[in-house]
Amino acid sequence: MKMDPNFSRVLHVDLDAGKSEVLKIEDRHMHIGGSGLAAVLYEKYGIDDAPADDPRQPLIFAVGPLTGFYPLMSKVVCGFRSPYTGQWSESHAGGRLALSIRFAGYDALMITGKANQLSALVIGSRSCEVEKVPYLRGKDVFATGKFLRRFGKKNSGHRSAIRIGQAGERGVAFACINVDSFRHFGRMGSGAAMGFKNLKGIVVSGDGSFDLPEGKAYADMMKDIYEDITETGKMKKYHDLGTPQNLIPLNELKALPWNNLQKTYDERVENISGETFAKQLLLRQVACAGCPVGCIHIGLLRQQFASEHEFLYKQVSYDYEPIFAQGSMLGITSAADVLALLDETEKLGLDCMSAGVALAWAAEAFEKGIITKEETIVDLKFGEMKGFHEGLKFIASGENAFYQALSRGSMAAAKLYGGEDFACVLGQEMAGYATGEVFFVASAYGFRHSHLDTGGYAFDQSNTEKNVDKAIEFMLEDERGRIYINSMMGCLFARGTYGPEKLKEALTAAGFGNIADNLEEAGQYIQKLRWQLKCRTGFDVDAVNIPKRYSEVVTWKGKIDTGYMNEVAKRYAAAIKEMAQCGE
Structure with a gap:
């Protein structure tokens, strides 16, 4: 074909x-x-x-x-x-x-x-x-x-x-x-x-086939891209320790959420670091089809049983975000315990990030007496894996009214039981980057409420000045750049290779010159259309709320500047409304 x-x-x-x-x-x-x-x-x-x-x-x-x-x-x-x-x-x-x-x-x-x-x-x-x-x-x-x-x-x-x-x-x-x-x-x-x-x-x-372009242009482009990916060291981080190498640096920056974001640093981070996972639990690495990198890290989980057999061995994938959500956010400091939680999450078919952050909110609510064992059935305590392991099952099954509420999200449960101020929700349960104001705003307002909508976390780390104009320009332009990759369906790990100009060259060599010639216009069109659809289906830009917990965060730069954060939020909301003609 x-x-x-x-x-x-x-x-x-x-x-x-x-x-x-x-x-x-x-x-x-x-x-x-x-x-x-x-x-x-x-x-x-x-x-x-x-x-x-x-x-x-x-x-x-x-x-x-x-x-x-x-x-x-x-x-x-x-x-x-x-x-x-x-x-x-x-x-x-x-x-x-x-x-x-x-x-x-x-x-x-x-x-x-x-x-x-x-x-x-x-x-x-x-x-x-x-x-x-x-x-x-x-x-x-x-x-x-x-x-x-x-x-x-x-x-x-x-x-x-x-x-x-x-x-x-x-x-x-x-x-x-x-x-x-x-x-x-x-x-x-x-x-x-x-x-x-x-x-x-x-x-x-995939039992069919399709034709590759004939001629030298495609072959040369394929070779150029392959060598850039495999021989320059650009992908070394993702192949070696993978994204879990972020644990220690973010902890040192006081930007790693611990115990439902009650703190951003813990000296025990080494116990769940990428280095520890690699030394103690890494079994093998695999790759997505069509990728030479091998960034998927598979850990070996050994569980002991008293009956039929002594040990059961399981293979569990891990990355930075899962380790944050079901490790540091829950106060868990054993890499094996993190894998055990991730394995259960996998079996049940839950998003590991939302499930972990939701349980972190429940643990703090339990700690504060807002909810009791009557709601939780088991003790949900920071640092204790077994209660969270059972809690995951209860979320999936809707075991009682409390877990039915929690299965709709942390904020849904908080609205019923209390504790909205410390529900770590930015559109959905947060990703693991307590880097500062721009990331919090980008996640709360962003199209997917994802840390991958823009590199807000990177902006916080590389910019000490509080320049609202610069922040807004970055978020809008970075989102559009990611839209190019996400419409090609390339891996964001390779965005350093597939910049706009390289994408144009690659498209032309593969026979899609019409897309290459129209790339900027198409990016603007897609960005606008996505926002229009989000607004048409219920997104109220003016109703976005950033919970109080985010104003209490302390990073390596000091305490969060709520005035700066609120101004960035106000300006970003205005930019979204202008782009999508929503919220009028």
């Missing part, structure tokens, strides 16, 4: 009708792919005045034009109405899914409707089937994966299996979708969005 530079090829599966069709979405030079394509599809097929759990809402998985052509073009965007906020949102994941979709012959999968019983969608280049899997009801992510891998076995080398756990089935607002065991569509509740469609899993077999 030859890629067409003028339109995107989308497989639309209507679960209500039990039918599928291939759509050709024109004007590829404007939507590019990935994030832009997902937004265009929602604009056309989404229903603004219907809630997130309405089965008619589309669930979209999109790749970019360069997927399969160059290294690290290995991501997929999942676009959906967020069960957490009700708004249009995205989550991004690696694994094998991107290349599986590409080799199946599609730029995106779009699913609407709801299966009449629990089902798995099985897709190939010439097939699309809905398999009934009621026997997987309540099964954890790992057991589900074993069953799903029975589908399309002949294409096992080019196959991706994504699935949800108990949390997604029950509609937990921060349920995630597990991708090929070690990657995730983690944030904003994609797992619940999939559960609303009665889909337990999706298997994509």
Whole structure:
């Protein structure tokens, strides 16, 4: 199959009708792919005045034009109405899914409707089937994966299996979708969005092929990019210790959240540092399909049992954000205990960041007597893993009224029980960077409420001056630069390689010169459209709140300047409203 530079090829599966069709979405030079394509599809097929759990809402998985052509073009965007906020949102994941979709012959999968019983969608280049899997009801992510891998076995080398756990089935607002065991569509509740469609899993077999460009230009560009990634040392950080190497430096900067952000430094950080994980627990490293780096670090968890066998060994992936959320944020200072919590989180199909931060809020509320054991069932105490381990199960199952509230998010629970001032929520439960004012504002107002919307954390660390104009310019421009990458569906670790000019050259060499020539205009269009969709689906720029806890933070630069933070927030809100014409 030859890629067409003028339109995107989308497989639309209507679960209500039990039918599928291939759509050709024109004007590829404007939507590019990935994030832009997902937004265009929602604009056309989404229903603004219907809630997130309405089965008619589309669930979209999109790749970019360069997927399969160059290294690290290995991501997929999942676009959906967020069960957490009700708004249009995205989550991004690696694994094998991107290349599986590409080799199946599609730029995106779009699913609407709801299966009449629990089902798995099985897709190939010439097939699309809905398999009934009621026997997987309540099964954890790992057991589900074993069953799903029975589908399309002949294409096992080019196959991706994504699935949800108990949390997604029950509609937990921060349920995630597990991708090929070690990657995730983690944030904003994609797992619940999939559960609303009665889909337990999706298997994509990349059993087709596509043509690569002929001639010297593409071959030279491929070689140039590959060498830049593998021979310059740009990716050394991600391959060696990986992102967990951030633990000690952020702790030294007094920017690592501990104990629900009650402090930003703890001398015991070495016990959960990247160095400790590497020495004591690292088993192996793997890579997403189409990536030569190998940044996925897999730890070996050994659990002892008194009955059938003495030890059970499990493989658990870890990164900086999971270690923060289920390590330092909970006051846990044992690397093995962090892995045990992450393993349970994986099985249940929860976003590790929201689950960890939600439990951190609960631990402080428990400590302050705002909630008691009547609500929590078990003791939730900083530094004690066992209570949090049980708490994760209770969130997924909705064990009682308290955990049902907590499964809607920390702030939802705080509004019912108290403790809103110390709920560490910036649009959703925070990421692990207590770096300062710009990061807090960027997360609270940002499109995905994600630390990856902009590099606000990096801005805080590299700028000691309190220049509001500079901060606003940075956030808007950095977001647009990331939109380019996220519409190509490249890994953000490679943004140093894939700058705007290099992207243009790579696009032209791969046969997408029309996109290259229009890249700036397309970036502005996509940035505006995403914000318009977010506002149309309920985002109120003027109602954003940054909880009191963030004004109490002390970093290496001193106490947070609330006046500066509030001015940055005011100006950023105005910029968003101007861009999206919302909040008038």
